[in-house]
Amino acid sequence: MLAIQGRDGFARVAQWQQGDATLRLPEVLWPRTARVPSPSMARVLLAEGREPMDLPTVRDMGSVFAPREAGPGIALLPPDLPYPPLAGEAMVRAAQEQNASQAGCGPGAALVLADPAFAHGAPMVVLSHARARFPLAREFASAALQARRTAGAECVVYAPGLGLPHELAMLAYCGIDLADGVGAQLASRRGQFLTADGPLDPAGFQERPCACPACQSEAQGLPWLREHNAWATEQELRRVREAIRAQRLRELVEARVRAWPEGLALLRVLDLEHHARFAARAPVSRKGPMVLGSKESFWRPEVEAWRRRLPEYRKPVSAQVLLLAPCSARKPYSSSKTHAFLGKALSQVRNADAIHRVVLTSPIGVVPMELELHSPAAHYDLPVTGHWDRDEKAMVQEALRALLANNTYSRVVVHLDCVERDLIAEVVPDHEHTVVDDDALSPKSLELLQATMRDALKDAKPVGWKHRQRDDMAARARWQFGPGAEVLAEGTHVEGRYPRLKLFGKEGQRAMLTEERGLLSLTSHGAKLLQPLGRFQVEIDDFHPRGGILAPGVQRASPDIRPEDEVLVTHNGELRAVGKATVSGEEMATLRRGEVVKVRHHG
Amino acid sequence: MADVEQVLQPLQQLMRDTRRLAPREGSLDEPTKVWTEQERFQDQVADALVIILKTRGCTWALQGGCTFCGYVNDSMVRKVSVENFLAQMRLALGQSWKGQPVVKIYTSGSFLDDTEVPREAQAGVLALLPEGVRKATIEAQTHHATRDKLAAVRGALRPEVELEVAFGVESAHAPVLAWSVNKDDRFPDFIAACGHARGLGIKTKAYIMLKPPFLTEREALDDAVATALLCAPHCNLLSINPCNVQNRTLVERMFRRGLYRSPWLWSVAEALTRISAGTHTPVRSNPVGAGQQRGAHNCGTCDGHVADAIEQFSLSRDPSLLPGAQCACREEWLDILELEGFLQGAQP
Incomplete structure (x- = not known):
């Protein structure tokens, strides 16, 4: 039974009750074998064999080549025919048929991802070959989203072999609830020091760049690495859960993929090829700011969805003269100094209610002022330096084209800096520019704006407020x-x-x-x-x-x-x-x- | 549920697609390859002449075949006549036989398969062995080794020449044969063939595959050891063959995608240790490509040392020569034995 406490896109924070055990999700399963101990903070184990454990345990029953009996566990991974997806469709189908026949091996049986029809009643869906698939971003993206769909909201998705600290945010973002510490234990054996940004070689450390209990202790060598790498995993898990509750997981994912090309490739594939599914999960209103801090932010589902919907937008019917205005760091725009000045200047113009003020902004394109409270227009935050790169330029131009193709204005007045004005000129050659000396708020500019507007409005139909x-x-x-x-x-x-x-x-x-x-x-x-x-x-x-x-x-x-x-x-x-x-x-x-x-x- | 007694058609099809065999140019009167190597014979190290005969190819491999086998790449995929076989044999013996007491005659397929080697040629080739040869070795699939055929080849040799037939058992376990190796023999075929051979005074050797695809390191090690101990009562010699990555095989396709790693040399040594502790039947191994990425290998530092020890053991049969814990990578290998199963097919 699953009690979901927080959501962000496909990710969720939940209490998962399975038998007598209650697990927090997302969670990492820690392997426990004869040679490899589970770390001190482990809450759920991954083990094989019949020996009873002191913690809730997911039991691996081996493969068809060497099936193993399993002791008590919260979920059993039945013996599977482990053909990887890369072996070809017919092979995978043969394996699925074989694996489906294993699905009913007792209560708590987990399922290797197969036909969705088999998922009914299973507490867990296993994204089979998760780690083998991971380097192939396309393959992994489709498989992970398919697993999430197969599982439905009530079922837990487990990605075996994945779960290094730097992977956890991305896994949650893909809707994966469970990962494991197998990779971390192998990394420990190989002398790797794991961090949320990826593994480091501790050989050259002048001081241990971590304050976990293991790093503060006298422990050395393998015991130190085993315990530190587990703490690094636990710490990132907590970060991830908190980011989901605060609906800031996307920001964390973007930070984590920075130094991780495989993760970055996956994020791009998710954004560009699976936009619709993520957009359908993105909340339409939010509390905190939405930091668009990287190139990938431009394709964030909420942002991309705004741009894609622009051709559907229709202006207020009585608005007749378009005023393209600058964006402001402060949101909503109307609370900013820039727009207070513009508003005051325009209030002295007759029939100002026939003006349609539209903000030109990267990366969401254009924001008509009456929609300024809508998410993400009201929340996005990104560095503004006045430099526009080619992608930003193209995005804004495309948005502007969409606005003008579907809405008719008698005049277009541009109250923007030179750089922005230049990129508009390519789309609307026929406009009037009202900023003098590149200072939109100077008395001269504002006076020119008033004068231009008076002229533009002289033929407009009078509009009551x-x-x-x-x-x-x-x-x-x-x-x-x-x-x-x-x-x-x-x-x-x-x-x-x-x-x-x-x-x-x-x-x-x-x-x-x-x-x-x-x-x-x-x-x-x-x-x-x-x-x-x-x-x-x-x-x-x-x-x-x-x-x-x-x-x-x-x-x-x-x-x-x-x-x-x-x-x-x-x-x-x-x-x-x-x-x-x-x-x-x-x-x-x-x-x-x-x-x-x-x-x-x-x- | 797929039947382990049946061939898994998708796997067979995949093997056919992987091989893409076509008839080959080249003289049918010259053998594929001839060389001399050392092997243990009558408790001594002796020279052995190895002759690889050109054939149309392994019948089983032409239909798809075993997932790791690249020997089929030598196939001519066209008819090789009795005269061709005899000509190849005469040429090989004439150029390369310098009194070696052991001659091994291999076909990259099954010597006792009438489709591959006509019956007349099976006897004719062996009858050409000159005086001075004291042992002949051939290889066959177990289901071809009927009493009649074994009797015929035995009869073609002078009585004082020892005949050894080697069988590619690979695994004693049907799921491994059906879903990993893709072989059409089953273990009872081997027991029957060994029974026929024993009755005719023919020695038998079992080839046991260490780490066919889709098995973890530990599954593979356990399977090879169990298979060897099951074979031991029936045959005269056990040969552990660590899987190496051969061209145009399923194993190679997986290897290229990072989904297959040849066994650790530690696994080979461990298998030899466990088998020699469990049976008096002699066991040996000559890892192909030891120390290379495509052959059994360790960390890159200790490979030469461990491979030498395995070689020494195979010639001497002295278990004390098998390597102990000389390298840190042994600890990693031991961890992997316990953890790899959790990875669901990904390489640790």
């Missing part, structure tokens, strides 16, 4: 709930002070914008209007939810639901509640325990 507020709400609704969701703002008026804006129809309140989530929270009135779109819906059994909706009550969930999404809870076409998803739609489908929707309004 209430009208514009409603159009902004429509644009937000579409971005959050997809095409057609503009209906939410039809026949409404907006009340409240930004960002706490409330959307009212004749029947009452429909939605509210919240700064913490960056999303629209729906009322039942609003939800009813969106129901015909058929998206973000959780179909439940026939009951009337009050507090939260638990996994067993869910019949179906739209696959487009990401964690933190606003969802409509329905039964047979009847709206039963509105709330916030705590897990993705994919996970809702296989989860058997725990709350999956926090209900806010019930019908």
Whole structure:
């Protein structure tokens, strides 16, 4: 039984109850053999044979060539025919057939990854040949994600042979719950000193670069390395678990792959070839900042998803003149000095509500101001130096093209530095530039901006601010709930002070914008209007939810639901509640325990 | 569940794909290779002439064959006539026989396979051995070694010449034969063949494979020792063959992908130690390519030393010559024996 306490993408922190034992996940299994002792901090063992152990034990029963009997254990790895995936499809199928016939070897039997049909009821899925596959990034990525899918949310995935400290963050990121210390024990024997950045040769140490109990002790040689390498593993495991709870695992993974080409290759493959599956797991709102500190950050699922969705974006209908504005380190943009100055200057321009301010930024491309609270626009943080590399340039240009291809403006005003202006010029030759002497906030620049805007707006249709507020709400609704969701703002008026804006129809309140989530929270009135779109819906059994909706009550969930999404809870076409998803739609489908929707309004 | 008594078709197909055999050019009247080596004969070290005859190839290998066997690369893949066999034999003896008491006649396949070596040639080749030869060795698959055929080859030799037939047993265990080695013989075939041979006064030798693919170092070591002890009551000599990486084999494909490591020389020494402690039947080993990545090897430092000790043991049969713990890599090997099974096919 699995109690999940924290999630980040495919990674989770959980308590795994198996028989009398309760394990924390992610966890590392420590081998214990006649010659190789388990380290002092081991909590779960990996062993063979019948001898009872003082700790929960996963038992390896050998292979078909030398099957071994197994003593008590929380999971048994049945004797397998160990054909590696590289041996060819027919061989792997033959092995799977053989291995499936071994699957039913008693309660607690684990399964070598085979047909998903065999996974029912198994507590653990083994990603077979995990370590042999690992150097082949493509092969490993597909196998790991397939294992996660086969396992479902309730089942634990184990990757045998992997689990060196520097690998742990990446393994969790791939949805792997269990690794082992076999690699660490072999490294100890070979005289390697393990760290979260990879192995070191301790021969040249002037001082031990670690403060674990083993490194502070007098221990030398093999006993020292065995114990230190285990502490290094334990320490990184704790880092990983905490990073998952804080939803900062991606940052840790990016840090760990820096000096690890195999890991870097895998991350690139995951980002470029498995984007959709990761994006479906990425939360749509978050608390802390999202540090985009490396090249790989540009393809982080949330960031890539924002760029991919831009062609779907539609501007507020009444906005007519496009103002391309600089980004700011401070988020949301409107709280920054830059945008305070711009806002003040524009407020002195007549019909300023016909202006559409859009921020140009790397690496998410463009951020229309009405979406500034949305994740990742509200959270991303990256070094700003004014230098744009080719990739960043291309990304921004592509985003801008997507914006202009699907939205028509009467004029384009560019209030940006020379560098940024130059890259815009390639996309929109026909624009007006309003920054003087490369200082966007100088009185001269701001005056030029005002003058240019006055001119640009003289032919624009007059727009009342209430009208514009409603159009902004429509644009937000579409971005959050997809095409057609503009209906939410039809026949409404907006009340409240930004960002706490409330959307009212004749029947009452429909939605509210919240700064913490960056999303629209729906009322039942609003939800009813969106129901015909058929998206973000959780179909439940026939009951009337009050507090939260638990996994067993869910019949179906739209696959487009990401964690933190606003969802409509329905039964047979009847709206039963509105709330916030705590897990993705994919996970809702296989989860058997725990709350999956926090209900806010019930019908 | 796949049947261990049947050939596993995907494995057989994979072997066919790996080999891609085609008919070869070249004279059929010249042997593949001829050389002289040393071996133990009648408690002394004696010279032995080795003749590798050209044949169409091992019938089993032409259908796919054993996962480690690269000898099939010598196959002509076309008919070799009785006259061709006799011509090869005459040429080899004429050029290279200088009175060596032992002559080994190998075919890279099975000498007693009528499809590979016509019956007339089986007898004819042996009948050409000159006076002075005191022992002849041939190799055959066990299921070809029927009483009739053994009697025929025995009858082709002068009575004073000792005949030895070597069988590639590889393993006594059906799962290893079916799913690792991909062999069409089974252990009962070996027991039967040895029974026939004994009745005819023919000596027998068992080749035992150490570390065919997909087995861990420990599984391989245990399997070789168990196989040797099962063979011992039936045959006259045990030969431990550490698997080496030969061209165009499954083992080579895995080796290239980092999925196969030839056995440690420590495993060879350990196997010899355990076997000689468990049986009086003599045991020997001549690791091919010892010390190289493609042959049995250790850490690179102690390889020459350990390989020499194995060589000395094979000639002298004195277990005290087998190496002890002279190198730190022995500790690593001992750890690997216990840990490798957890790695699920990855090399430690």
